[in-house]
Amino acid sequence: MSGMFVHNLRLGTNSLRRNPLLTALMIMSIGFGVAASMVTYAVFRAVSGDPIPQKSAQLFAPQIDNRGPQYNREGEPPDALNYTDAMALMRAHKATRQTLLFQVGLSVTPDDAHRMPFKALGYATYGDFFPMFDVPFQYGDGWGAEQDQGREPVVVISRALNQKLFGGENSVGRRLMLEDRQYRIVGVTENWDPKPRFFDMFSGNAYADPPQVYIPFTYAIDQRIDTYGNNNCGSDGKRGNDFDSWLRGECVWISPWVELNTADQVQAFRQFLDGYAEEQRKAGRFNWAPNNRLRDVHAWLDHEHAVPPESRISLSLALGFLLICLVNTIGLLLAKFMRRAPEIGVRRALGASRADIYRQFLAEAAMVGLAGGVLGLVLTGAGMFGVGLVFEPQIARLAHLDISLVALTLLLAIAATVLAAFYPTWRAAQVQPAWQLKSN
Amino acid sequence: MTVQIKPILSALRRHKAGTFLIAMQIALTLAIVCNALFIIQQRLAHLSEPTGLDEPNIFVVQNEWVGQATAEQVDAKMREDISVLRALPGVQDATPSNSYPLRGGGWDDGIKLKPEQLQDTSGAAIYFGDDHFIDTLGIKLVAGRNFRSEEITSMNVRDRLSPPVVIVTKALANKLFPSGDAVGKTIYLVGGPTTIIGVVELLQSQSVDRWAAGFAYRSVIVPKRLAISLGGWYIVRARPGQLDAAMRAAPKALFEHNPRRVINDEDGILSFSQVRSRAYERDRGMAILMGVICVVLLAITAAGIVGLTSFWVGQRRKQIGVRRALGATRQDILHYFMTENFLISCGGVVVGTLLAVAINLWLVTRFEMHRLSLVYVLAGVVILLLLGQGAVLAPAMRASRVPPVEATRSV
Numbered sequence: 001m002s003g004m005f006v007h008n009l010r011l012g013t014n015s016l017r018r019n020p021l022l023t024a025l026m027i028m029s030i031g032f033g034v035a036a037s038m039v040t041y042a043v044f045r046a047v048s049g050d051p052i053p054q055k056s057a058q059l060f061a062p063q064i065d066n067r068g069p070q071y072n073r074e075g076e077p078p079d080a081l082n083y084t085d086a087m088a089l090m091r092a093h094k095a096t097r098q099t100l101l102f103q104v105g106l107s108v109t110p111d112d113a114h115r116m117p118f119k120a121l122g123y124a125t126y127g128d129f130f131p132m133f134d135v136p137f138q139y140g141d142g143w144g145a146e147q148d149q150g151r152e153p154v155v156v157i158s159r160a161l162n163q164k165l166f167g168g169e170n171s172v173g174r175r176l177m178l179e180d181r182q183y184r185i186v187g188v189t190e191n192w193d194p195k196p197r198f199f200d201m202f203s204g205n206a207y208a209d210p211p212q213v214y215i216p217f218t219y220a221i222d223q224r225i226d227t228y229g230n231n232n233c234g235s236d237g238k239r240g241n242d243f244d245s246w247l248r249g250e251c252v253w254i255s256p257w258v259e260l261n262t263a264d265q266v267q268a269f270r271q272f273l274d275g276y277a278e279e280q281r282k283a284g285r286f287n288w289a290p291n292n293r294l295r296d297v298h299a300w301l302d303h304e305h306a307v308p309p310e311s312r313i314s315l316s317l318a319l320g321f322l323l324i325c326l327v328n329t330i331g332l333l334l335a336k337f338m339r340r341a342p343e344i345g346v347r348r349a350l351g352a353s354r355a356d357i358y359r360q361f362l363a364e365a366a367m368v369g370l371a372g373g374v375l376g377l378v379l380t381g382a383g384m385f386g387v388g389l390v391f392e393p394q395i396a397r398l399a400h401l402d403i404s405l406v407a408l409t410l411l412l413a414i415a416a417t418v419l420a421a422f423y424p425t426w427r428a429a430q431v432q433p434a435w436q437l438k439s440n
Numbered sequence: 441m442t443v444q445i446k447p448i449l450s451a452l453r454r455h456k457a458g459t460f461l462i463a464m465q466i467a468l469t470l471a472i473v474c475n476a477l478f479i480i481q482q483r484l485a486h487l488s489e490p491t492g493l494d495e496p497n498i499f500v501v502q503n504e505w506v507g508q509a510t511a512e513q514v515d516a517k518m519r520e521d522i523s524v525l526r527a528l529p530g531v532q533d534a535t536p537s538n539s540y541p542l543r544g545g546g547w548d549d550g551i552k553l554k555p556e557q558l559q560d561t562s563g564a565a566i567y568f569g570d571d572h573f574i575d576t577l578g579i580k581l582v583a584g585r586n587f588r589s590e591e592i593t594s595m596n597v598r599d600r601l602s603p604p605v606v607i608v609t610k611a612l613a614n615k616l617f618p619s620g621d622a623v624g625k626t627i628y629l630v631g632g633p634t635t636i637i638g639v640v641e642l643l644q645s646q647s648v649d650r651w652a653a654g655f656a657y658r659s660v661i662v663p664k665r666l667a668i669s670l671g672g673w674y675i676v677r678a679r680p681g682q683l684d685a686a687m688r689a690a691p692k693a694l695f696e697h698n699p700r701r702v703i704n705d706e707d708g709i710l711s712f713s714q715v716r717s718r719a720y721e722r723d724r725g726m727a728i729l730m731g732v733i734c735v736v737l738l739a740i741t742a743a744g745i746v747g748l749t750s751f752w753v754g755q756r757r758k759q760i761g762v763r764r765a766l767g768a769t770r771q772d773i774l775h776y777f778m779t780e781n782f783l784i785s786c787g788g789v790v791v792g793t794l795l796a797v798a799i800n801l802w803l804v805t806r807f808e809m810h811r812l813s814l815v816y817v818l819a820g821v822v823i824l825l826l827l828g829q830g831a832v833l834a835p836a837m838r839a840s841r842v843p844p845v846e847a848t849r850s851v
Contacts, residue, residue, distance in 0.1 A: 310722050334457060
């Protein structure tokens, strides 16, 4: 059986050499179709992936409607919390873990006076952030509840920042000057950069450069460090006239996250949110029915449109392109196989069964598919360089050619070609032995 | 010259599969090509929208302070910086602001005509600027007057936005006061009433993304310096021809004056052409991608037609020989194949038009795109009919050269 297979492959290769033009056309058609699909798929895969697969079903972003139906968009509560509601969430402590976060941009002054200060972006957050999001550490660890409550100036820095400031040494326990304030380094993270950055979609940082510093939320508020990210005040005019009244006001700028491990916990947390909104209504702050959301990572990314429409449109068009290439291949294979009707007639007359013809021609198609796949790989590789022309650099650099993509490219090419070959092969197998012999 | 269509049709009936495949391919190609052309046109139109600025001479500096400071301290430092920039020989003017057109983010707010109104009459981009703002950006005042220097005050980012006077764009003025008499009228910002004292011709919003489309070109200039401890932007207009020199001189002078600042190496200083190309990266990218897909697709379809027609010609050498022997000229044979392709293409084009509209409807519902204009379908139809005729030419020529003697040969 396997000897027959090798024989069929050899027949296929010989036949491909016989009509170089038709063969080249088919290979090019498949190669281009597969490459277009693969390049756009690589981008799509990069932007639609699960940024935290081990926990995405246990992490939730609570939303509380503090605007009311007159001001919110299509009934949806705002995508972030104001300070009042965020604090209430932390005080209630209803989840396994909970954190708040907002983006900070802090100037770093290196100890070496000859080096210029520079800006480091990161987050003001709670200690739960690190175990919640499985942040890996190179040195030390995150801070704990004690530092949150003590409102201490501690800092976790990224591996890249540690490299830049301390040459990659263990810097835990050393001091770091941020905005002219002294912080104590408690941990250095590994290179950690989930894409899209699900926990900070609100400030449009889905594909931003990796965060470099993390400081306690409580300390940041004490020091009146303002958000570097978005601040949305809606249109109801209830805003303050300085930092403190802004804090007490209804502008939303804080992203909250909670970890809930069981369905019961999720249910209980929903009830907590509704209970809180009801309380606020009774207190006269909200004059509308509770309108809250509790979305897990997938639902949240969907809601925030993490996948750029450009990526979906180009993937759909590339698939359409592949379809056309396949129709083209069916036509060319038909031409190629039917040209060999006399040969088929002779083989059938000499005792070859229909199944033999099927095997021979499908093997030949597989050869075309393989060759098309190899060309497709080369073109995909070239396309990866071109991705930067089509997508923004932040997104383009996420797309890459790896083993799974190489395997998928070859598999797609062969599978698609064999599929395309079914009709031409069926036609070839219909050739009658007697008729062909008579005509000769 | 007269070509009989009937015999062609009956011949095609014997090649159902091949005919169907070519027609299918033409239909699918048409559907994709005219949608792609349409997307290209939409994106190109988007990225050629004007900002209203004197773009060739403008650059922007993102200045971030080291250390936290009070609004008063920040304002003082900012004013010093602006004097430093204005004193540079290559600089015509400079102004501090919270954002600039095409930056991608900034302050937008609701505008009302009455204080008790619940819904905003319009959204608007809020630009902070002093009395040099209009001159620096190179925008044109078409009604009323500019700010006076004594009207300019400073405010903290978390303070209430309540300037006594504002300048608005013509687009916003027309939306608020369609009768064209906006100057002198009172409007309500979130912080209270304010009077329109001037109208500028054109000033684009800080973003051209979809979220900002609702208030495109509707901008308000408030006579304030936004003093934020984090820092802000300086918009600088260089003297004609001195952009590069001014872009090099500006950070040097700023650091000499006060080194406790950060101007990012990567994007701390951008010429407006860089700003523009960053803002429209996605649009340009989509246009390029669609262009490449169109070209490759048309090439593949043409190759497919050449391949299948060559095969038909090969299959029909004997029949062609018979026709030639019976008196058909080379021209007749050529026309036969050209007409055959034309008929198949027409079939494909009809199906393709329906498909094109269907794909467009899907894009409209799924991605909020615009309705396909029929001009693009027509363009696609013409392109594909020409492509088919071009592709069939070579095999048809070969067919026309089949000698009549072929009729006497077997297979």
